Amino acid sequence: MPTSLLPNDILNICGETLKIHGYWLASGILGVAASTMIRAVHAGADAVVTKSLGSSPRKGHAGPVLTASHGGLLNAIGLTNPGIDAFEDEMKLLNKAKIPVIMSVFGNTPKEIAHIVEKAVKMKPSAIELNLSCPHAEISQISHSPDLTYKYVKSAKEIADVPVFAKLTPNASDYVSVGKAAQEAGADAIVAINTVRGMRIDIHQQQPILGNMVGGLSGPSIFPIAVRCVYDLYKTLSIPIIGVGGVSSWEDAVEMHLAGARAIQIGTAVMNDIDVFSKIKNGVSRYIEESGLNSVDDIIGAGVKS
Template identity: 50%
Template sequence: MYTLTGLEMKNPTILAAGVLGTTGASLCRVAREGGAGAVVTKSIGPEPKYGHPNPSMVKLDCGFLNAMGLPNPSYAEFVQELEIAKKDSGVPVIASIFGGNSGEFAEVAQGLLPGQPDAFELNVSCPHAEGYGAAIGSNPCLVEAVTAAVKEVTDLPVWVKLTPNVADITAIGKAAEAGGADAVVAINTVKGMAIDIESGYPVLGNRSGGLSGAAVKPVAVKCVYDLYAALEIPVVGVGGVASWEDAVEMMMAGAAAVQVGSAVYDRTDVFSEISSGIEAFLQRKGYSDARDFVGLAHEAV
């Protein structure tokens, strides 16, 4: 059993927000068939949101570009899906939430409590939703205020998902920690764009979006490394994790656990593959637990 901020997981792999997290059934599928140690829901807000016009996602050679725009049914409609996931998934269910200010974050958190989530993940990092996400997550004062507001309305663990699209991610991480965060999650997508050279128009309906997948892994590893050195709370690593080797690298940088997003598009059982690979690595290296090598890269300096 693997424990993180009080959550007991069968392994240190977690479904990232925004991927197969729109319904309780899809969350259960990832947990029961895919082998995830925990799952994070789609980001849920205070009001129904339809998101950006299509095309909202495009596959690239190096990963994916998406500009979904935080589509969701609102917390009032999502409680039922959360209840299904809690009842049938068999793993911790973390509710990803967003809002335009600290009051909205607190409202959504309170509104989802009847669904009995195991923790909250605060989305202050989406790069393509005007007025939300990174618009808040780029300002340390706002990040601290949002985190504190959610901590005031719940005793559940609160994780804060950080944007890499800032000058110093550790300043944002410290603000989340000051607000009472139990962990930070790094990173969300990196700002990106693709243009169709035949028409000359941007490919995405929103013109620009967020890059995920293999291309962002080195960025994520560096952010996790820096945050691990700067903070006292755990860091959850996410960004380009598609194999057990990726997971081990992220954990050696300082991640207490890893989230998987883009790789799920190729195979839902990637979580089982990663956890099995980590177990084999532990035996080969003589480690008794994955925590034995978390932050190992810092000892080499």
């Protein structure tokens, strides 16, 4: 397996530029237990993104919170999490295992995000991912607004001594302006995309399936939406784009790189097959070798040059 075609470092600061690489576990997919995140790394993930953590424990929405739909999942979990303080012990285990961890955090105000980021950086993550975009929680509005996005990212950047990523929604009509605002506020990379707002109705009960009525769609059916968002953001921004949304095969990963993604996160596909990371890495490496190229860097944005 020609793994050398894929750089090993996930975050590598070369001069002024942050080089980001690899295939990471997306936020929220395997929860907050260190043991399951370590399992993902043993299965080939280069890094893990934690479930989004807030300032205090949060129960989330009433059930049902998850349903299968059109080859993917519709979820309205509602940011269930134990609160950032309760994550400290898990983080110690992850650091002990030398796992690159990106801590995903959210807050209800820029002041609250600063407070959470202050706590997060003390736990020594590799980077912080700001969830500005969960489509079934109050924070969903942040990444619809360039102004709010600017304020949240700026607030986090003033505190963080590690790279800060802004995770955007595909549900905003002008997500490119939102991306620009994140870049102007100092975001080190953009993560695109969070889930796509959706709804299902039970035809027998004649009522919405999810307790929250509306949820976020993930998995293969959102892949073309994610490719379009990555492309639009790549074309306009100068900071790296981390692609996420519906990737489940090496062919998807190559396509996401061609659209402009430097690193790729994988979510829903992991629930079907935890070995998806190594399958993707092997496939991408083979593709690069058979194309006569030197590294994955040679295909980033290569599909959208004109």
